[in-house]
Structure formats: structure tokens, C-alpha cells
Amino acid sequence: MALEPPSTLRPVIVLDDDLFLEHVAPDEHPERAARLLAVRQGVAVAAHALGTTYIKVPFGDADETQLGRVHDDSYVESLGHLAGRSGFLDSDTFVSRSSVAAARRAAGSAVALVQALSSGQARVGFALPRPPGHHALADRAMGFCLLNNVAVAAAQARSQGYERVLVLDWDVHHGNGTEAIFYDDPSVLFVSLHQFPNYPGTGALTDVGRGEGRGATVNLPLPKGGTDAVYAAAFERVVLPIVEQFGPTFTLVSCGFDAHERDPLAEMRLSAAGFGAMTRSLLERLPDACPLGVVLEGGYDLTALTDSSEAVARALFGEAAPASPDEAVAEELGAEHLAALLEIERAQSSFWKLA
Numbered sequence: 001m002a003l004e005p006p007s008t009l010r011p012v013i014v015l016d017d018d019l020f021l022e023h024v025a026p027d028e029h030p031e032r033a034a035r036l037l038a039v040r041q042g043v044a045v046a047a048h049a050l051g052t053t054y055i056k057v058p059f060g061d062a063d064e065t066q067l068g069r070v071h072d073d074s075y076v077e078s079l080g081h082l083a084g085r086s087g088f089l090d091s092d093t094f095v096s097r098s099s100v101a102a103a104r105r106a107a108g109s110a111v112a113l114v115q116a117l118s119s120g121q122a123r124v125g126f127a128l129p130r131p132p133g134h135h136a137l138a139d140r141a142m143g144f145c146l147l148n149n150v151a152v153a154a155a156q157a158r159s160q161g162y163e164r165v166l167v168l169d170w171d172v173h174h175g176n177g178t179e180a181i182f183y184d185d186p187s188v189l190f191v192s193l194h195q196f197p198n199y200p201g202t203g204a205l206t207d208v209g210r211g212e213g214r215g216a217t218v219n220l221p222l223p224k225g226g227t228d229a230v231y232a233a234a235f236e237r238v239v240l241p242i243v244e245q246f247g248p249t250f251t252l253v254s255c256g257f258d259a260h261e262r263d264p265l266a267e268m269r270l271s272a273a274g275f276g277a278m279t280r281s282l283l284e285r286l287p288d289a290c291p292l293g294v295v296l297e298g299g300y301d302l303t304a305l306t307d308s309s310e311a312v313a314r315a316l317f318g319e320a321a322p323a324s325p326d327e328a329v330a331e332e333l334g335a336e337h338l339a340a341l342l343e344i345e346r347a348q349s350s351f352w353k354l355a
Helices: 018-022 034-049 064-068 073-080 099-118 149-159 176-181 228-246 272-285 302-317 335-348
Strands: 012-015 124-127 165-169 188-195 217-222 250-255 292-296
Touching: 012 099, 012 302, 018 034, 018 099, 034 302, 064 073, 064 099, 064 149, 073 099, 099 124, 099 149, 099 250, 099 292, 124 302, 149 165, 149 176, 149 250, 149 292, 165 228, 176 188, 188 228, 217 228, 217 335, 228 272, 228 335, 250 272, 272 292, 272 302, 292 302
Parallel strands: 012 124, 124 292, 165 188, 165 250, 188 217, 250 292
Antiparallel strands: none
16 A cells, blocks of 8 residues: 655656657667666655655657647658668667657657646656657757657647746756757747756857847856756856746756766766755745646766656655755855856846846
8 A cells, every 4th residue: 555645745747658668779879778767766766765656647649739839840750751760860869660659759748747737736747758858959850869858848838828938957968959949939938057068069158049039048058067066056146036037837847867977978066966956946936836847858877867866856746955064055166167157147137137
């Protein structure tokens, strides 16, 4: 018999599908099925430790209308022609026999996440799609990504009447696909914290949106070596003040775990606890009625994936923050990271009020 969760915990929706495991990576490719197993383990450990369970929501594939809001019809059609085939689409993006099916189901998980949260089943949810999505452009695959899951989710939220959608991307790689899709759109605020320079080379602090969308793209390019303290300072000084001024009615997180200190594809130094802290601080500052949907992106060390997804899940369930040393964040920051934050503040000061 399942334990009744403590009254202080929140219900959490989780969207997952074994079809995601059938996106089979070539030998030695970092975006492999074991990543999903590691994340599943982290979420399960969190639920067990808190004496609760999560709500598993069934879902199907994203349909043509849902995909067509963010992807060119010709691209969706061309992707369909790759079903059942195997090979590389570029130097690092591959398909196996079931990859197209997995990608459509992955985008479907993002749609279902929005639908479930908007129906009131829970305020928070965690979708575990694979392949990941935030590098996928409107017209092509890129960076391990075939369809842009979080962009599909954001467009779904807009179609359901949510006026202001926040997409917060803390994957260590800039979410260039998501940025490009919404670059002109003032109703979708895209905020990205990423190592810079790094793949894919985009995400400069001067990239702030275009036309009516100017100011609705917020890039925080951070030098390598960023710690929990650096990310906490970025949140307090830039991210959270902007989120509060924007007043999102629906929030999505592109949740990559590759800023973790163990990750082999980047040079940041976040701990698992750092991901939990970002999740908690975001929840604390969102409007009470604003749903939060977390969508899995990158992260390539299995231990880091398990530990970090556990930390995020604990925060989503509503576990209180663990005790931490009473030290001033600013005192822990090096000169390079402080300078970067000051530059970011200056770049955003034309659009947002920052202290």
C-alpha cells in the first residue's frame, strides 16, 4: 500500500514513455538511453524518500497542428520520411529506426504536460522526453534534437489562452532553437543561463529579441567554472526580478543537467543541490496560480543525472530547502563571474528594472 504523502507536499505529474528508450544511440554517443533510466531513478528516489508517489499521465504523439505551431510543415514532413531509417543528420544528431516515433511521442509529452497542468491535476509536472529538444530549429534538427519539445509546449500553452509564457532554460548549452522560434514574440519570455563560449555558439547578451519581441529574450552567458553561488547570484540579480516583472501565466523549464560539475560536455561546477535550489527559488517567486512544467533536456553523466533529477523532484514535491552555511553569495564569486553579471545587468537595463 502506498504511503499517504505528508500534507505539505505537492502532487507532481510525471510524463514518461518506454518509446523514449527506443531512440537508440550509436556506440559511444553521449545522448544514450541510460540517461533516461538515470533520471527515472532520481525521480523515484525522491518520491520514496518523501513517502509519496507521483501522478503518471498517459499521452500520445504530438499531432500536425501542435508541431506546426513551431516547426515548418516541410520539415515535419521530411522528418517523417526518416522513420525506420538510421544514420546521422549532422555531425552529432542521429536517428535510429524508432527515433522519429520517439521524437513525436516526446513532443506529445510536452503537450500533455501543459494540458494536465492547465486542467488542474497538479500545479507542477516533470516531462522526461527523449530525444531532447531545445536545439531543434523550425526547419531542421540540431544538437541531438529532432523536435523542439519545450517550444511545442510553450505554443500549446499560448493556444490554450495563457497570455504570458516563460521558458527558462538552464541547460549548459544555449537553447538556440527555442530562442529563434520565439525571437519576435513578446508573449513568450525566453531566459537562458548557459556557458559561453560553448556549443552552439549562440546566446550573446546582446541578443534580446527582434521587433515586438525586443526585451523578451534574456541571455545570461556565463564564463566556465560557474558554481551554485554564481547561478544563485544570477537568479537573484537578473532572472527572478525579470520573471516577477513579466508575471508569467504559465512557466516551462528547459531542464538540462549538463551544468553539473561531473558532466563531460561542459565546464560548469553546479552541484545537484544547485538544481534543486533553482527550482525552489523559481517556485517561490512565480505567481501562485502559475503552473510550472519542467522538461528534460541534456546532461550526460549518469550519476549527476540521478542526483540532480532527485534534487529537482524533491523541490517540485515541496520539500523544504536543506540547511546551508550562512555565507554571502557575493563573497563566493570570482571577479570574472561578477563582471559577467554586471555586463548582463547593463544589457537588460533597457528592458527591465534591475537593482
